[in-house]
Amino acid sequence: MNILNYKLSSTNELLTARIGLLATAHTINTLSLSNTIDQHFPALGSNCALKASTFINTLILSQHEGGQCLDDTTHI
Numbered sequence: 001m002n003i004l005n006y007k008l009s010s011t012n013e014l015l016t017a018r019i020g021l022l023a024t025a026h027t028i029n030t031l032s033l034s035n036t037i038d039q040h041f042p043a044l045g046s047n048c049a050l051k052a053s054t055f056i057n058t059l060i061l062s063q064h065e066g067g068q069c070l071d072d073t074t075h076i
Contacts, residue, residue, distance in 0.1 A: 024064050028057055 034053035041052035
């Protein structure tokens with residue numbers, strides 16, 4: 001079993017609401033989801049555009065946090 005080596009210092013803030021994002025982000029990285037997404041979605045012609053993997057990963061994390069629209073991604 002591979003244990004994550006993340007350490008959190010003691011705090012009085014409520015971290016429970018967003019602590020699950022760490023596990024989700026680690027799973028995305030472990031599965032190389034970004035590479036898979038970028039292989040299957042065409043590259044955009046604009047130099048200023050986001051990669052498909054950046055957009056989809058942000059959307060996944062936003063929905064995991066409870067976001068309902070793209071404007072809710074500002075917390076990430």
